[in-house]
Amino acid sequence: MSAKPEERTVAVIGAGPRGTSFLERLLGAVEHGHRDAASVLLRIIVIDPGPHGPGRVWNPRQSPLYLMNTPASFPTAAPAGQTQARLPASSVSRSFAQWREGHAAEATASPVRTDSFEPPVFHGVDHGGADTDYPTRAAYGQYLSWLHTEVCAALQRHAGISVEQRRAEVTSLSRAGAGYELVLDDDVAHVRADQVVLALGHIPAGLNETGEHFTAVAQELGLRYQAPAIPTDVDYHALPAGExxxxxxxxLNFFDLMIQASVGRGGVFHEHPDRPAGQRLEYLATGDEPHLVAGSRRGTPYRGKSTALTTAPGFAPVGVTLHHLTAEAIAAAERRHDVLDFSAHLWPLIQRDVLRTYYRTLIRVAPELFGEGFPGTLDELLADTHLGEAVLRTRGHHLLREHAPDVLWFDIRSLGRPFGELTFDSAEQYQQHMETYLEDDAATSAAGVRSPVKMAIGALHLARMEVKALISQGRVSQASQISEIEGWFESLVEGLASGPPLQRIEELAALVRSGVVEFLGPEPIFDVDRETGCFTAESPAVAAPTYQARWLLEAMMPANRVQLSRSPLVAGLLRSGLARPRELADASGAPRAGKGFDVTPPPHRLIPADGAQPEEIYVLGLQLSSVQWGTAIAAEAGGDAESSARTLADADAAARAVLAGPAA
Incomplete structure (x- = not known):
C-alpha cells in the first residue's frame, strides 16, 4: 500500500512582478521534473490586497500618462532569450515585448481610466508598438496580469497542485509549530503555511526627521505636505491651479508629477519637427496648471536616456564594451587584495572605460579635432593602472594639449555636479541656464551613438551592472559599499543613466519655456516661515527672493529600509525576532544596520534575530537591498542571470528550494 502524500502549504505574500516571477519559476521547475508529484500535494496561497500580477505600481487601471523607464524590449517577469540558457523556460515564459507582439490588440487598447480629466492629446508623439518605444506602465501591468493568470492556471493543471488567491494584506506572521501562521485583514480564517515567500515590493515607510517636522508644521499651519509616495498613491488633482x-x-517621480500637472490638466504639447532637439515641443497651457518650483541637490533633473539602439545583455548602446573593467582585471585585483574596494580597485577601471568610450566616440564623429597617434597614446595612458585619478587627469590634460588642443578633458564626475561652483545673479538667469541645459541634454540623447557624452554614460551604466553582480556575490567590501557606492557613486550613476526617455526632457523644456516649471538651483534649502505661514525654498547659488508656497511635495519613493517600514508585517517580523536587518561594517569597523533583511546566500532565507537556523521564509526584491545593490524593478529580457536578470535567478532559486521541501 502506497504512503499517503505529504501535504504542504506555501504562502506567497505579494502578487506583483516578483511574486509572479516566483510562480512562473515554480511552474518551470515543475515542468522540468523538479517535483515528486506522487509524494507531495502542494497548496499555494497567493496573498496581496492589490491586483494580482501587476500589484499597485503596475495597476492596469492607472493613468496612461505614466510611462515606463525602459523601452519595450527590456522588461520581463519570466526568462526570455539568452536568459533561458541558465533558467529554463516554462510553458508560458514570455517577455513583455513577446507578449505585446502576440497580443497587439489587447496591449494597444486604452486601459480603463480612473482620472477625472479627458484623455490627453499628443501631437506628433508616437506611442506605437515598436520595441524601442517607452510603453505605458498600464500596458506593462496588462502583461503582468496575463502572465499571472496563465501561470496560475498552468500550475493547477498539474496533479496535486492547487492555487488560491486572497485579496488581503498580511498583518502578522509568526511561528506555529514546524510552520507559520499568517493573520490577514480580510476577517477570514488565518492561514497556516509550511513555507513563505516574501515578495513585498514597495511598502509604506516612516519619515525622517525633516519629513516628520514638515508633517507637523503642515497640520499646525494649515499647509499641505505630500510625503514620499508611489505616484499612483498621490492625488495630483488636488494641487492648486496657478499657485x-x-x-x-x-x-523619476518628478517627471510623473510634471506630466500630471500639465497634460493631466488638459494641456497639450504641439510638435515642431523642423526645430532642433530640445526645442521641438510647444506647450499649450489651459491656465489650470500649478506652478511647479523644483529643486534637487545637483540642481538639475535626471538626464534623459539616449535614443541609441541597445544590445542585450547589459542594456548598453551598440558599440559600448568594457575594455578595462573585465573579469580578468577584477580577478587579478582579488588575487592581490582579497576583497575588492570600490575606489581603489573598481572605480579606476570604470573611469578608464568611460574615458576610452568618450574619446573613441568623439574621434569617430569629429576626427579633425585630433592629431595622428592620439588613440594609441590615449590607450597607453589608460593602460597604466598605477596612475591615480588626479595624476591621470593631469597627464590627460597634457596629452590633449599636444594632440587635440581644442578638446577638453572629460570628467564624468562633473556631470553629477553640472554647475560646479557657479553662481547666478537672478532666478531669471538660472532659468535661462536650465533651458540651455535641457536643450543640450535632449540634443545629446537624440544624437544616439554619435554623442560622446551619452555613449560614455552607457559605459558607466554597463559598469554599474558588473558592480551589481560583484556586490551580490559578496566580493566588494562592506565599508566601500557604504562610504563609496552608497556615498557618491549611486547618486552619480542614477542621475546620469537612470533618467526618463527623451520625450520627457523635450516636454520639460517646453514646460520651462511656458512658465509652468521653474527651477530653484543647486543645493536648495526647504524650510518653513512661521511669520508668513508658508513653506519656503531657496538656493544658495542663486541670488533670488525666497520662494513661498502652501504646498510642499516630495517627488520621490518611500525609503527602502526595513527599519523604517510602516508595514505591520515587516515591523512584526523585526519585533518578534523572526527577522533582523543585515548589519554592515563601515570604514571604522563600527556596525551599521543595512537597508534590507539579513538573509542567507541564494535562495535568500530570513536569518532570525538570534542567528539560529534560517527560517523557511524566502525573500525576493527590495528587501534584499543589503545584499544586492540597486534591486531592479524588472529583469532584462535576455539578460545575464548574475546581473540584469538577477531577480529571475533569485525567484528560480527560491522556487527550487520550495519544491525540495523544508530544510532539515
Whole structure:
C-alpha cells in the first residue's frame, strides 16, 4: 500500500512582478521534473490586497500618462532569450515585448481610466508598438496580469497542485509549530503555511526627521505636505491651479508629477519637427496648471536616456564594451587584495572605460579635432593602472594639449555636479541656464551613438551592472559599499543613466519655456516661515527672493529600509525576532544596520534575530537591498542571470528550494 502524500502549504505574500516571477519559476521547475508529484500535494496561497500580477505600481487601471523607464524590449517577469540558457523556460515564459507582439490588440487598447480629466492629446508623439518605444506602465501591468493568470492556471493543471488567491494584506506572521501562521485583514480564517515567500515590493515607510517636522508644521499651519509616495498613491488633482508648489527631488517621480500637472490638466504639447532637439515641443497651457518650483541637490533633473539602439545583455548602446573593467582585471585585483574596494580597485577601471568610450566616440564623429597617434597614446595612458585619478587627469590634460588642443578633458564626475561652483545673479538667469541645459541634454540623447557624452554614460551604466553582480556575490567590501557606492557613486550613476526617455526632457523644456516649471538651483534649502505661514525654498547659488508656497511635495519613493517600514508585517517580523536587518561594517569597523533583511546566500532565507537556523521564509526584491545593490524593478529580457536578470535567478532559486521541501 502506497504512503499517503505529504501535504504542504506555501504562502506567497505579494502578487506583483516578483511574486509572479516566483510562480512562473515554480511552474518551470515543475515542468522540468523538479517535483515528486506522487509524494507531495502542494497548496499555494497567493496573498496581496492589490491586483494580482501587476500589484499597485503596475495597476492596469492607472493613468496612461505614466510611462515606463525602459523601452519595450527590456522588461520581463519570466526568462526570455539568452536568459533561458541558465533558467529554463516554462510553458508560458514570455517577455513583455513577446507578449505585446502576440497580443497587439489587447496591449494597444486604452486601459480603463480612473482620472477625472479627458484623455490627453499628443501631437506628433508616437506611442506605437515598436520595441524601442517607452510603453505605458498600464500596458506593462496588462502583461503582468496575463502572465499571472496563465501561470496560475498552468500550475493547477498539474496533479496535486492547487492555487488560491486572497485579496488581503498580511498583518502578522509568526511561528506555529514546524510552520507559520499568517493573520490577514480580510476577517477570514488565518492561514497556516509550511513555507513563505516574501515578495513585498514597495511598502509604506516612516519619515525622517525633516519629513516628520514638515508633517507637523503642515497640520499646525494649515499647509499641505505630500510625503514620499508611489505616484499612483498621490492625488495630483488636488494641487492648486496657478499657485506655487514646491517640489523636492527631480528624479523619476518628478517627471510623473510634471506630466500630471500639465497634460493631466488638459494641456497639450504641439510638435515642431523642423526645430532642433530640445526645442521641438510647444506647450499649450489651459491656465489650470500649478506652478511647479523644483529643486534637487545637483540642481538639475535626471538626464534623459539616449535614443541609441541597445544590445542585450547589459542594456548598453551598440558599440559600448568594457575594455578595462573585465573579469580578468577584477580577478587579478582579488588575487592581490582579497576583497575588492570600490575606489581603489573598481572605480579606476570604470573611469578608464568611460574615458576610452568618450574619446573613441568623439574621434569617430569629429576626427579633425585630433592629431595622428592620439588613440594609441590615449590607450597607453589608460593602460597604466598605477596612475591615480588626479595624476591621470593631469597627464590627460597634457596629452590633449599636444594632440587635440581644442578638446577638453572629460570628467564624468562633473556631470553629477553640472554647475560646479557657479553662481547666478537672478532666478531669471538660472532659468535661462536650465533651458540651455535641457536643450543640450535632449540634443545629446537624440544624437544616439554619435554623442560622446551619452555613449560614455552607457559605459558607466554597463559598469554599474558588473558592480551589481560583484556586490551580490559578496566580493566588494562592506565599508566601500557604504562610504563609496552608497556615498557618491549611486547618486552619480542614477542621475546620469537612470533618467526618463527623451520625450520627457523635450516636454520639460517646453514646460520651462511656458512658465509652468521653474527651477530653484543647486543645493536648495526647504524650510518653513512661521511669520508668513508658508513653506519656503531657496538656493544658495542663486541670488533670488525666497520662494513661498502652501504646498510642499516630495517627488520621490518611500525609503527602502526595513527599519523604517510602516508595514505591520515587516515591523512584526523585526519585533518578534523572526527577522533582523543585515548589519554592515563601515570604514571604522563600527556596525551599521543595512537597508534590507539579513538573509542567507541564494535562495535568500530570513536569518532570525538570534542567528539560529534560517527560517523557511524566502525573500525576493527590495528587501534584499543589503545584499544586492540597486534591486531592479524588472529583469532584462535576455539578460545575464548574475546581473540584469538577477531577480529571475533569485525567484528560480527560491522556487527550487520550495519544491525540495523544508530544510532539515
Amino acid at each position: 506655487n508648489v514646491l517640489v523636492r527631488g527631480m528624479g
